[in-house]
Amino acid sequence: MYFAKITNYHHPKNRLQEYLQKQLRSLECITVENPEEFKKHLETSVHRANGKFPRCRPLQTYYHKAYTEGDLTCGISELIQFSLYTQRGVFDPSTMSAATMPGEAAQAELFV
Template identity: 30%
Template sequence: MTKYFAKQVGFYQPKNSLQEAISGLFRGYDQVLIDDLEAYRLRIDKAVQECNEKYPRCKPCRVDLWKFTNTIHTISVKTGTGMSEFTLICVNIYKVLHYLETPVFKELVKIDVFVGSACSGKTRKAREMYEGKEVVWIDGRKAKFGDMPFLLNEVTFSTECIIIDDVPNKLLPMVAIRFFVEKLTINRKGHAPIRVPRPKILIICSEDVSHLPPLPSSFLSHFNFVTFPQEGGENHAE
């Protein structure tokens, strides 16, 4: 079953009541998993048209959908034409490869997420857990998952865990969506790509749980959260 993940990537300050209304309704279309891309577009188009009708004195907005790559589509809300065209909102729709809607698969791909403030022992705990195992560490602040094709080039068939450390909380959905798969495609410099079974994934967030973005239930079912208090407290699994 093909799934898509919607992420708002562009937003501009509304200039009138119509644009404010459209900006508000888009909160319900951001960071969600999608079964039917066309149905998702039609829902947005209908909502925008209803806003146009509610504010007839404002210049109307329209919805555009275009294919950026084989795995990424873009939906944008625009107003005006020609030189006066203005893009209010831009949403990228990412195809989630090899997504299977089964309980066994959901448990298989569950991702551990450590959350806690600085100096709460998250990274130390991760090192203790995977001491002596084959682990690939990734710097979550420097990694650009969409622009770095060789980011996982150290991953092999024997890799037991990928740990992405110091991920800004707001980027958790964007980092995690890459790993909702059974197998990873590993691009290797100077060699042909390989596909390996996805190892265990651990994401270490840089802030405490209060700074996590709102996450839909479709996302929460894929995470095992462990919260870390300040040094000296006890951590809690959720």
Template identity: 60%
Template sequence: MYFAKITNSYNAKNRLQEYLSKQLKSLECLTVEDPKAFKKYLETTVHKANLKFPRCRPLVSYLHPAYSSSGFSAGVSDLIQFNLYELRGRFEPTQSPAPVHPNEMVQTSLFS
């Protein structure tokens, strides 16, 4: 399981980059099962955008292993970069305490 975080995003220079920037910013704080599936999603999104805006210079997506940890670095050309951080533990929901009736509450004090 990986956590996707945008680390760099640059200003859009044309309509293709504006369109992709809006599409890819929705991936912020997303949990990802497989980094290769994340790259495949980036590839298909970029390919569709390149076809939609043929007059702009086409962009490419990438996925590289991270230098310092067991995560990955992914992105689209010079537009946006994601880091995929590996989650080490499992997040479990916290158990809510049993409800207390207002008449049963005891007020405590530092002074006796």
């Protein structure tokens, strides 16, 4: 599982970029099961938008590994970049012990 987050965004300069920006802002903070499907969705969106606005310079998508192992970076040139973060675990407060959670007693000992 991956978490999609917009990590870089440029303001649209033409109608093609405005059109894509409206479509892709809805992908902010979603869970992605298959990053290849996310990539195909971006490519399809850009291909349709390039056809709809032929007078604008066509945009291209990119997709590559991020600096952190397991994470991915994808986006559309000159417009938006998404980082797909790998889910590294699930937060479960019931599994945390009292030793890992400082309580009032631990703070009181500091002032003795």
